[in-house]
Amino acid sequence: MFTTGSKLFLGATAVSTIGAIVWAASTGGAAGVMGTVGLTSVALVFALLTGLNFLTRDGNVAGNTPDPDRTTAAGQPAVGNSMWPLVAGVGAAGIVIGTVSRPVVFKVAVVVLLAALVEWLVQGFSERASGDPAYNDGIRKRLLHPLEFPILGAFIAAAVIYGFSRVMLSASKDAGKIIFIFLGALVLFAGFVIAARRGMAKGTALGIGVIGGVALLSVGVVSAIDGQRTITPHPELTAAVCLGKGSAEQEAELDKNTSEKVAAKSSVAANVVLTSNNRLVAFINGIPNVEYHELTVGRSTETRVLFRNETGVDQRLTARLGTFTQKDGTKGNEEAVCTVRIRKGGEAFLTFKVAKPQAASSTPYQLMIPGLDGRVVQLLVP
Amino acid sequence: MDRSEATVSTLGDMPKSRRRWPLAAVALGLVLAGCAKNAPQDTFDPAGPNARDINNLAMPVFIIAGVVGVIVLGVVVYCVWRFRDRGQDIPEQSHGNPKLEIALTILPAIILAGISVPTVVTVFKLDKKSDTQCVINVTGQQWWWEYDYTTGNCGKAKISAPIVTSGELVIPANTPVLLRITSRDVIHSYWIPRLNGKRDAVPGRLHTLRMQADQPGLYTGQCTEFCGLSHARMRMAAVALNDADFQSWVDNQLEAYTPPKAGTLAATGEATFTAQCSKCHQVNGLKNADGSPVLSSPDLYVVSGVAPNLTNLMTRTAIAGWTFDILSEQCRLKLWNAKPADFGKLYLQGVWMDTPAGATKPVCFDEATLRSWLRNAPAKKPMYSDPTKLASTGGKYRGMPNLHLTDNQIDELIAYLLERK
Numbered sequence: 001m002f003t004t005g006s007k008l009f010l011g012a013t014a015v016s017t018i019g020a021i022v023w024a025a026s027t028g029g030a031a032g033v034m035g036t037v038g039l040t041s042v043a044l045v046f047a048l049l050t051g052l053n054f055l056t057r058d059g060n061v062a063g064n065t066p067d068p069d070r071t072t073a074a075g076q077p078a079v080g081n082s083m084w085p086l087v088a089g090v091g092a093a094g095i096v097i098g099t100v101s102r103p104v105v106f107k108v109a110v111v112v113l114l115a116a117l118v119e120w121l122v123q124g125f126s127e128r129a130s131g132d133p134a135y136n137d138g139i140r141k142r143l144l145h146p147l148e149f150p151i152l153g154a155f156i157a158a159a160v161i162y163g164f165s166r167v168m169l170s171a172s173k174d175a176g177k178i179i180f181i182f183l184g185a186l187v188l189f190a191g192f193v194i195a196a197r198r199g200m201a202k203g204t205a206l207g208i209g210v211i212g213g214v215a216l217l218s219v220g221v222v223s224a225i226d227g228q229r230t231i232t233p234h235p236e237l238t239a240a241v242c243l244g245k246g247s248a249e250q251e252a253e254l255d256k257n258t259s260e261k262v263a264a265k266s267s268v269a270a271n272v273v274l275t276s277n278n279r280l281v282a283f284i285n286g287i288p289n290v291e292y293h294e295l296t297v298g299r300s301t302e303t304r305v306l307f308r309n310e311t312g313v314d315q316r317l318t319a320r321l322g323t324f325t326q327k328d329g330t331k332g333n334e335e336a337v338c339t340v341r342i343r344k345g346g347e348a349f350l351t352f353k354v355a356k357p358q359a360a361s362s363t364p365y366q367l368m369i370p371g372l373d374g375r376v377v378q379l380l381v382p
Numbered sequence: 383m384d385r386s387e388a389t390v391s392t393l394g395d396m397p398k399s400r401r402r403w404p405l406a407a408v409a410l411g412l413v414l415a416g417c418a419k420n421a422p423q424d425t426f427d428p429a430g431p432n433a434r435d436i437n438n439l440a441m442p443v444f445i446i447a448g449v450v451g452v453i454v455l456g457v458v459v460y461c462v463w464r465f466r467d468r469g470q471d472i473p474e475q476s477h478g479n480p481k482l483e484i485a486l487t488i489l490p491a492i493i494l495a496g497i498s499v500p501t502v503v504t505v506f507k508l509d510k511k512s513d514t515q516c517v518i519n520v521t522g523q524q525w526w527w528e529y530d531y532t533t534g535n536c537g538k539a540k541i542s543a544p545i546v547t548s549g550e551l552v553i554p555a556n557t558p559v560l561l562r563i564t565s566r567d568v569i570h571s572y573w574i575p576r577l578n579g580k581r582d583a584v585p586g587r588l589h590t591l592r593m594q595a596d597q598p599g600l601y602t603g604q605c606t607e608f609c610g611l612s613h614a615r616m617r618m619a620a621v622a623l624n625d626a627d628f629q630s631w632v633d634n635q636l637e638a639y640t641p642p643k644a645g646t647l648a649a650t651g652e653a654t655f656t657a658q659c660s661k662c663h664q665v666n667g668l669k670n671a672d673g674s675p676v677l678s679s680p681d682l683y684v685v686s687g688v689a690p691n692l693t694n695l696m697t698r699t700a701i702a703g704w705t706f707d708i709l710s711e712q713c714r715l716k717l718w719n720a721k722p723a724d725f726g727k728l729y730l731q732g733v734w735m736d737t738p739a740g741a742t743k744p745v746c747f748d749e750a751t752l753r754s755w756l757r758n759a760p761a762k763k764p765m766y767s768d769p770t771k772l773a774s775t776g777g778k779y780r781g782m783p784n785l786h787l788t789d790n791q792i793d794e795l796i797a798y799l800l801e802r803k
Contacts, residue, residue: 267587269562284532286511286560286590296532296544298521300680300687301566302586355681357664382530382544382666382691 009050014089016043021093025100082123088116163220170223242318242338244370255341268306270295272367276310280375294378304351309342315369316341319352322361334363354381422602425575430594432578439504443497514560522570522583523686524780525616526703539629543636548690549704552631555598555622561591566686571607574620580606595622597722611764617704627726635694639667642801651798654791662689685778696803697732702763706751713746756792758784
């Protein structure tokens with residue numbers, strides 16, 4: 001680990017570096033430049049002296065030391081170079097910069113500093129563990145690899161996801177499909193080649209991975225700078241659409257990619273069926289074979305019904321949820337929610353909630369099929 | 383101070399010979415606690431076929447488990463005593479006895495397999511819903527239960543319009559009823575121990591429970607899923623009535639609103655109710671001066687979006703999440719201990735039980751309870767109703783706040799509410 005002298009110079013290096021940064025950040029004009037250059041120069045000198053002291057083990061070998069090559073600190077094999085002091089310095093500097101600039105810089109710097117300190121600490125410990133550098137290195141790996149590899153893996157995964165997502169958000173929808181297929185095929189092919197050529201050098205495989213990753217990340221960054229494609233919002237299932245007053249284009253797009261099969265069939269208050277002869281009836285879960293034409297629904301409770309269309313015509317189920325007088329005394333618009341249009345044999349959930357009793361509304365609460373007059377199931381809200 | 387002079391203040395300081403007596407007393411107390419004579423929520427005293435099915439399964443399983451437990455504990459105690467450390471040499475260490483171990487594996491497996499058969503049969507039996515003759519929506523919220531009766535047939539009774547009530551689930555006796563249970567805020571659990579097992583009330587989900595009582599009577603229950611500050615005071619009851627009495631109850635619930643006579647205290651109370659209480663509480667049929675219906679808007683004031691409907695408050699025996707009796711204790715005991723044949727008649731009279739014809743005040747009414755509730759509800763039942771601490775709920779309450787009513791207003795409201803029968 002560090003000798004006494006190198007610790008001193010290391011501290012001096014850190015202090016002068018931080019001083020240079022703080023001076024540069026806080027002092028403008030010629031004085032700022034001169035001070036920064038001066039302090040930076042001092043930091044460089046101290047850094048150089050740190051390195052020299054480190055390599056020569058302070059040159060602290062007395063003339064009468066027996067067997068100095070083996071017993072003195074200077075005679076010990078030099079430990080491996082460590083980047084963690086430097087990283088810790090960067091982290092510390094980042095904290096200072098972050099406090100006067102952006103919070104995100106501060107937070108990242110804290111993480112960097114903590115990580116560097118942990119690495120530094122463990123490295124320092126492991127290098128003193130024994131006189132066998134190989135054993136010491138093994139200890140370091142045993143302690144830190146369980147941390148380093150998952151974190152490194154997470155960084156790589158994040159970079160891949162980031163790059164890929166930026167590319168897909170930047171490309172048009174049609175191009176996105178092609179890129180997805182192409183990249184998927186490429187990854188598959190690369191994986192196949194690596195698996196098939198068992199004799200392939202580790203470095204070659206690593207190189208392919210690195211080149212692919214860097215390429216993806218680069219394209220991702222470029223795509224991010226280029227910006228996302230324009231995404232047109234889809235029309236919503238508004239009350240107007242539910243009541244059959246939406247535009248044909250809106251309704252067509254809404255119903256275009258309907259999922260008509262519902263897996264979760266529990267928690268359903270009633271199954272509402274539009275029969276093949278155009279009757280709208282409700283069946284309460286648990287009471288089979290009894291047709292209901294009115295459902296009692298509690299106030300302020302989410303109610304879920306499952307709509308099934310048995311006719312040959314695409315239909316949606318609409319829940320009319322009342323028309324209320326506004327605070328200013330004017331009459332509001334009728335409220336409604338609905339399913340998308342369902343094809344024959346299709347099913348869809350409809351969830352609704354009514355906060356007011358029936359008497360508060362000037363229009364009835366009911367389940368109905370837009371365009372099919374008289375096919376209703378009354379909703380009773382006490 | 384010398385330890386021998388110290389006062390013996392803890393169990394640990396007692397001599398071993400004396401230490402066992404307090405422990406024995408605690409154990410005896412726990413055992414005797416199971417022998418309460420009046421235990422209205424005794425799951426081992428079923429009063430309906432569903433609870434009986436559960437009991438018929440639980441009792442043999444309990445006996446088998448008890449026998450196994452006694453044997454295991456006995457062997458453990460014997461081994462601990464017989465082979466305790468007396469300074470002897472450590473006995474020969476062996477792998478064990480394979481035959482014994484195989485036997486001790488197979489025997490529990492056989493017992494469990496034997497138990498699983500009636501268990502599965504009972505589970506499917508309890509889940510049966512196809513024979514239910516009435517549908518009631520049961521909704522939990524902090525800290526009371528609401529019941530919405532759906533229109534149609536309910537046993538032999540006919541319900542022509544939805545009924546909404548709270549606290550007491552009134553059902554026809556000897557009739558399988560389907561409860562559809564959900565919640566408006568947090569998870570609760572519905573449990574009337576003498577009629578069936580528990581069923582969780584989960585927001586956004588609908589769970590069903592079959593309920594049936596053998597004969598008329600009152601069966602109490604308790605929310606069994608911790609649901610916040612007043613969980614312990616979220617109680618409920620199922621009231622079973624014979625068919626004729628149940629039809630009477632239905633008819634009474636659907637009776638048109640009768641306004642108080644002009645100039646009476648109750649009439650003033652109606653105005654007070656409209657101004658103060660109707661923001662959250664609904665009384666069906668109540669009208670404004672211009673003839674328009676008075677409609678509550680609890681969705682603006684309460685997290686759950688509802689408050690108990692008070693249309694027929696005086697047909698219930700308790701208020702505030704069925705926590706506080708509005709029947710006097712004497713009348714309550716009379717009702718609770720009534721024979722099944724007499725129960726319905728007494729129950730339908732509510733607080734007017736035993737009141738002579740022509741009397742203006744009901745004999746059985748516990749006015750002090752309702753008065754103190756109206757004076758300061760949160761003081762009687764803890765609720766999140768401090769108006770300065772509602773930031774997290776957007777200014778909405780969980781429970782009823784203190785309305786700071788004057789004594790005169792309370793008098794007026796009581797007079798008005800007494801007519802909600």
